[in-house]
Amino acid sequence: MLNRTLVPDSMQVNDIKFIVPQQQQLDNGIKVYTINAGKQDLVRIEFIFDNVNFDAAKPLQAVAVNHLINNGTATLSAKDIADKVDYYGAFLQTEYGADQSSIKLYSLNKHLKAVLPILKSILDESVFPQQELDIFIQNQKQSLQVSLEKNDFLARKNFAHAIFGNSSYGSNISYADYDALQQQDLLEYYAAAYKPENCTLFIAGKFEQSEFELLNTIFGQEWNNKNQSVKNHFAFSAAPKGDILIERPEAIQSAIRMGTMGINRRHSDFAGFQVLNCLLGGYFGSRLMANIREDKGYTYGIGSAVVSMKDAGYFFIATEVGAEVCGNALSEIEKEITILKTDLVPSQELDLVRNYMLGSMLGSLENAFSHADKFKNIFFSGLDYEYYEKYIETVKTIDSQQIRSLANLYLNTDDFIKVIVGKK
Amino acid sequence: MVNFNRFTLANGLRVLVHEDDTTPMAVLNILYDVGARDEEADKTGFAHLFEHLMFGGSVNIPSYDEPLQRVGGENNAFTSNDITNYYITLPAVNLETAFWLESDRMLSLSFSEKSLETQRNVVCEEFKQRYLNQPYGDVWLKLRPLAYKEHPYQWATIGQDLKQIEDARMEDVKAFFKKHYNPQNAIMVVGGNVKTEDIRRMAEKWFEPIPAGEKYVRNLPKEPLQTEAREVIVKANVPLNAIYMAFKMPARNDESYQSFDLLSDVLSQGQSSRLYNTLLKEQQLFSDVHAYITSSIDEGLFVIEGKLVEGVSVATAETAIWKELEKIKEELITVDELTKVQNKSESIMVFSELNLLDKAMNLAYYELLGDADLLNTEIDRYLAVTAEQIQQAAQQIFVKEQCSILYYLIAKDA
Numbered sequence: 001m002l003n004r005t006l007v008p009d010s011m012q013v014n015d016i017k018f019i020v021p022q023q024q025q026l027d028n029g030i031k032v033y034t035i036n037a038g039k040q041d042l043v044r045i046e047f048i049f050d051n052v053n054f055d056a057a058k059p060l061q062a063v064a065v066n067h068l069i070n071n072g073t074a075t076l077s078a079k080d081i082a083d084k085v086d087y088y089g090a091f092l093q094t095e096y097g098a099d100q101s102s103i104k105l106y107s108l109n110k111h112l113k114a115v116l117p118i119l120k121s122i123l124d125e126s127v128f129p130q131q132e133l134d135i136f137i138q139n140q141k142q143s144l145q146v147s148l149e150k151n152d153f154l155a156r157k158n159f160a161h162a163i164f165g166n167s168s169y170g171s172n173i174s175y176a177d178y179d180a181l182q183q184q185d186l187l188e189y190y191a192a193a194y195k196p197e198n199c200t201l202f203i204a205g206k207f208e209q210s211e212f213e214l215l216n217t218i219f220g221q222e223w224n225n226k227n228q229s230v231k232n233h234f235a236f237s238a239a240p241k242g243d244i245l246i247e248r249p250e251a252i253q254s255a256i257r258m259g260t261m262g263i264n265r266r267h268s269d270f271a272g273f274q275v276l277n278c279l280l281g282g283y284f285g286s287r288l289m290a291n292i293r294e295d296k297g298y299t300y301g302i303g304s305a306v307v308s309m310k311d312a313g314y315f316f317i318a319t320e321v322g323a324e325v326c327g328n329a330l331s332e333i334e335k336e337i338t339i340l341k342t343d344l345v346p347s348q349e350l351d352l353v354r355n356y357m358l359g360s361m362l363g364s365l366e367n368a369f370s371h372a373d374k375f376k377n378i379f380f381s382g383l384d385y386e387y388y389e390k391y392i393e394t395v396k397t398i399d400s401q402q403i404r405s406l407a408n409l410y411l412n413t414d415d416f417i418k419v420i421v422g423k424k
Numbered sequence: 425m426v427n428f429n430r431f432t433l434a435n436g437l438r439v440l441v442h443e444d445d446t447t448p449m450a451v452l453n454i455l456y457d458v459g460a461r462d463e464e465a466d467k468t469g470f471a472h473l474f475e476h477l478m479f480g481g482s483v484n485i486p487s488y489d490e491p492l493q494r495v496g497g498e499n500n501a502f503t504s505n506d507i508t509n510y511y512i513t514l515p516a517v518n519l520e521t522a523f524w525l526e527s528d529r530m531l532s533l534s535f536s537e538k539s540l541e542t543q544r545n546v547v548c549e550e551f552k553q554r555y556l557n558q559p560y561g562d563v564w565l566k567l568r569p570l571a572y573k574e575h576p577y578q579w580a581t582i583g584q585d586l587k588q589i590e591d592a593r594m595e596d597v598k599a600f601f602k603k604h605y606n607p608q609n610a611i612m613v614v615g616g617n618v619k620t621e622d623i624r625r626m627a628e629k630w631f632e633p634i635p636a637g638e639k640y641v642r643n644l645p646k647e648p649l650q651t652e653a654r655e656v657i658v659k660a661n662v663p664l665n666a667i668y669m670a671f672k673m674p675a676r677n678d679e680s681y682q683s684f685d686l687l688s689d690v691l692s693q694g695q696s697s698r699l700y701n702t703l704l705k706e707q708q709l710f711s712d713v714h715a716y717i718t719s720s721i722d723e724g725l726f727v728i729e730g731k732l733v734e735g736v737s738v739a740t741a742e743t744a745i746w747k748e749l750e751k752i753k754e755e756l757i758t759v760d761e762l763t764k765v766q767n768k769s770e771s772i773m774v775f776s777e778l779n780l781l782d783k784a785m786n787l788a789y790y791e792l793l794g795d796a797d798l799l800n801t802e803i804d805r806y807l808a809v810t811a812e813q814i815q816q817a818a819q820q821i822f823v824k825e826q827c828s829i830l831y832y833l834i835a836k837d838a
Contacts, residue, residue, distance in 0.1 A: 002629065002630070002633060004483075004484035004485070004524070004527075004528050004531070005484045005485070007491055007521070007524070008518075008520040008521050008523075008524050009520070010494070010495040010517075010518040010520075010521055011517055011518065012496070013496050013515050015448075038446075038778070039446065040774050040775075040777055040778060041774070042771075042774055042775060042778075070695075078695070078705070079695075079696065079701060079705075081695075082694060082695035082696035082701075083696045083760075083764070085694075085696070086693070086694045086695075086696040086697075086764050086767075086768060087696075087760060087763065087764045087767065088767060089764075089767030089768045089769075089770055089771035090771070091771070106771075106775065107771075108770075108771055108774060111767075135704070135705060135708060138708070138711065138733065139704070139711040139712065139733075142663075142664055142711035142731065142733065142734065143711065143712070145663035145664060146559055146560075146662075146663055146664065146731070148663075149558075149559040149661075149662065149663060150558060150559065151557065250661070251557065252552050252556055252557050253549070253552050253553055253557045283493065283498075284489055284493070284498075284499075285489050285490060285493050293546055294542060294546075295542065296542075296545075297541070297542040297543070297544070297545025297546050297549070298545070298549065299546070299549050299553075300546055300547075300549045300550035300553050300554075320549075320553050320557070321549070322548075322549055322552065351494070352490065352493055352494045353493075355493070355494055355495060355496045356493040356494070356496060356497075356498075358496055359495070359496020359497055359498070359514060359515050359518075360496070360498065362448055362449060362496065362515055363449050363496075363498070363513055363514075363515075366447060366449065366778075366779065366780060367446075367778045367779070369778065
């Protein structure tokens with residue numbers, strides 16, 4: 001007779017294998033990192049450019065360039081570009097991030113030869129037509145109007161601005177910033193940022209030598225873009241603290257976002273802090289979820305995270321709770337943090353989190369794309385694969401005393417920025 | 425190509441195995457053939473609430489999540505109008521834990537009052553977060569009952585209102601479990617670094633002892649042909665006027681389904697699509713505009729929605745949409761347009777093979793549609809669609825008398 005109360009045998013994840021990319025270089029010096037793996041005849045090619053020349057008076061300059069880069073070149077209209085890319089079943093995505101801007105191409109290998117020249121035109125001869133810029137400004141302002149009606153958006157925006165001020169990590173974008181966008185500013189930024197010296201290529205999927213040669217033929221020569229640039233660098237003094245309440249009388253839920261500036265991936269405590277974060281709010285079984293969702297039923301979800309950027313890091317807790325229980329939720333969050341600072345985490349719970357995190361790490365290495373993403377994380381932090389070895393070691397060996405010390409070091413709620421949008 | 429082996433247990437549980445040795449992980453996906461369409465009109469939102477209760481402990485295992493996380497696994501679930509789907513991903517070496525957990529909750533739940541009370545609250549907060557506390561969040565709560573008068577697609581999976589969720593009782597929960605949560609109504613897919621013989625052995629060990637239960641025979645009312653234009657005006661505290669147009673379209677297994685899917689792609693997929701270029705870029709009437717289908721198993725919806733540029737009248741914007749619809753009814757799409765949407769479909773299919781969980785979910789869903797093999801031949805059906813068939817699809821549904829329009833307007837303008 002089957003005994004269903006007996007837990008089946010299991011084992012801790014031991015063997016996590018990372019695929020290290022092959023490093024090559026185009027004739028003009030662009031570094032290319034390739035994870036050539038996978039059974040499908042497809043490939044993802046990412047052109048990543050560091051953000052440069054940040055001007056607080058023009059916080060949307062880099063964003064608009066990234067968004068509009070595929071909206072018209074010297075030889076192709078916005079419609080031509082879209083038609084051609086779509087015709088070959090490819091996907092072209094632009095992505096603006098805190099430290100880098102990227103253009104990603106997803107394509108079947110059989111269409112690569114047809115699609116890459118379009119990409120070259122986008123990367124080196126975009127013209128940012130005034131009409132496209134006007135449409136962009138109009139539609140982005142409308143989109144901002146809708147976002148400003150969302151409590152979680154307001155919480156995110158105000159939290160980032162409170163911590164990071166007018167740096168690119170915290171810009172408090174307004175309608176006026178859109179209105180101030182000028183075609184000339186876009187052209188200047190484009191010529192400064194989208195050039196070979198500022199570009200790194202990450203390729204994942206099926207990618208053989210013949211394809212590398214094709215790539216080199218198209219992208220390995222001199223480019224038109226060659227304006228001067230200085231990579232963005234931000235320095236922050238002591239983290240600000242305090243409460244921000246944005247009242248929304250009709251809200252039936254309040255958005256809460258609280259946290260503080262913290263460490264980034266380069267800091268030796270970062271891995272330990274991730275374990276601490278996981279315990280507090282980093283997975284479904286976390287203390288915040290167990291208490292505030294699964295016991296009290298105050299919310300659909302609550303979580304916390306540590307975020308690593310080039311020149312800073314931050315920690316935050318975020319949730320949306322019933323407006324009438326907002327005060328209760330805040331005190332329960334406070335309570336959970338206090339417990340982590342005073343009591344030792346039981347070994348049963350810590351072991352569970354270890355196994356969970358190792359399983360997650362293993363599961364996050366699913367395909368060539370995810371291996372490339374893992375490499376990008378360390379590459380842009382100036383680290384190597386030893387980082388992951390140390391991370392895994394920390395997850396396996398960190399003890400309850402260390403967790404408590406980290407909580408006392410990094411989770412001082414008196415020093416937090418606390419943003420509430422809705423009703424307190 | 426997603427390979428699989430398939431067998432059925434004595435109690436009727438269908439099992440599919442997808443072997444993929446490129447990953448150290450495994451997925452266990454269970455699709456229950458029950459969705460919001462199977463609810464009673466006075467107990468809507470129940471299939472989804474029930475999904476939450478499936479995590480509240482089972483008859484022999486007090487906590488569902490804890491033992492799974494302890495072996496490095498993760499899980500989640502979703503409910504649609506058609507199905508309820510549960511999935512686990514975990515290191516393949518610990519797969520038996522997934523069998524243990526999933527089989528126990530198929531056997532029976534613990535039916536804890538505390539869990540019911542908490543999850544009623546959690547679902548009410550989900551209702552508020554996703555549908556009530558967002559600009560335009562309640563569109564589907566209003567559009568569904570406009571488009572459907574008989575079929576239970578007239579309510580959203582979250583339910584008609586908070587009240588019906590608050591009123592859910594334990595006896596309803598038990599009855600729902602008995603009716604829908606048995607091996608005959610489920611399809612299990614196991615994928616990843618696994619071997620079919622091992623899966624068969626574990627399935628027989630953990631799932632075969634579960635009683636077959638009674639077969640649920642679905643008998644839903646058919647939606648009558650709509651013969652009058654329907655409209656409703658909502659005035660709310662939103663920043664932009666918006667239009668939502670819904671047309672009924674054939675069921676998922678209808679042979680013309682792929683023509684409708686491609687029709688929506690011609691109109692709206694990507695920056696080369698028609699609506700994006702004419703209505704957003706050229707005429708600048710909308711700041712965003714989309715056409716898409718609900719892909720419902722029964723007669724579904726073809727939806728066109730857009731937010732208007734400030735200063736544009738609703739009548740102008742609507743007329744412009746109709747003009748595009750009339751055009752695609754009158755003129756065949758070009759050869760390039762057809763090739764484009766077919767190439768795109770092919771790409772999407774190939775890219776979806778990168779993700780183990782997607783493959784497992786797709787196998788389960790196509791098995792529900794009739795045969796998991798349909799997944800591997802699906803692209804052929806897309807490639808076989810002709811420009812004439814897309815035109816016929818447009819002519820069939822883009823008719824004013826069969827359209828349900830929701831005008832979502834700025835309160836102060838109305």
